[in-house]
Amino acid sequence: MSENNGVTGERQLVVFDLNEEAYGVDISQVREIIRMQEITRVPRAPEFIEGVINLRGKVIPVVDLRTRFSMPGTERTDEHRIVVVDVDGQDIGMVVDAVTEVSRIPYRLD
Numbered sequence: 001m002s003e004n005n006g007v008t009g010e011r012q013l014v015v016f017d018l019n020e021e022a023y024g025v026d027i028s029q030v031r032e033i034i035r036m037q038e039i040t041r042v043p044r045a046p047e048f049i050e051g052v053i054n055l056r057g058k059v060i061p062v063v064d065l066r067t068r069f070s071m072p073g074t075e076r077t078d079e080h081r082i083v084v085v086d087v088d089g090q091d092i093g094m095v096v097d098a099v100t101e102v103s104r105i106p107y108r109l110d
Contacts, residue, residue, distance in 0.1 A: 008107065008108045008109050009106070009107055009108075009109075010104050010105065010106050010107070011026060011104070011105045011106075011107055012026070012027040012028075012102055012103070012104055012105075013025060013026060013027060013102070013103045013105060014026075014027050014030045014033070014083065014099060014102055015099070015100050015101045015102070015103050016081070016083060016096040016097070016098065016099045016100060017096065017097040017098045017099075017100055018065055018066065018069075018071070018096055018097050019066060019069075019071040019072070019074075019097070022100065023096075024103065025083065025085060027102060029085045029086050029087075030083060030084070030085055030086075031084040031085060031086055031091055032055075032083075032084045033081050033082070033083050033084070033099050034055070034081065034082050034084065034093075035078075035081060035082075036076055036080045036081065036082060036095075037053060037082070038053075039051040039052065039053055039062050040052050040053070042061075047067055048063055048064055048065075048067040048068035049061060049062070049063060049064075050062045050063065050064045050067075050095060053082070053093060055084065055091075055093075058091065060084060060091050060092065060093045061092055061093065062082060062092075062093035062094075062095060063092060063093065063094050063095065064095045065094050065095060065096060066095070074097070079097060079098040080095060080096070080097060080098065081095075081096055081098065081099050082094065082095055082096075083096055083099065
C-alpha cells in the first residue's frame with residue numbers, strides 16, 4: 001500500500017446540527033449560509049415548506065428540516081441558520097439549528 005494509506009482524495013462537508021445530531025452536506029452544493037430572516041409564507045405549500053426568502057433579488061424556497069423529518073419543533077435562537085444549497089440546479093434554503101464547522105473527510109477508492 002502507498003504511503004498515503006490508500007487515501008485518494010478529500011471531501012469537504014459543511015456540518016450542521018439538527019435535533020442534537022450532526023449532519024453534513026458537500027461544500028460544493030452550499031451556495032451560502034445566512035442568518036435567519038423573515039420568511040414569507042406560501043399558501044397551500046406543503047407543511048415542511050416554511051415559505052420563501054428574497055436573496056439578492058432571487059426567490060428561494062425554504063424548507064424546515066425538523067418538520068420535513070418529523071422531528072419536534074424548537075424555538076428559534078441566534079444560532080439558527082438558513083443553509084442555501086443547490087439541488088439539481090435549484091437553490092433551496094434549509095433551516096438548521098446551527099452550522100458548526102467545515103470538515104475535511106479523506107476517502108479512498110478501493
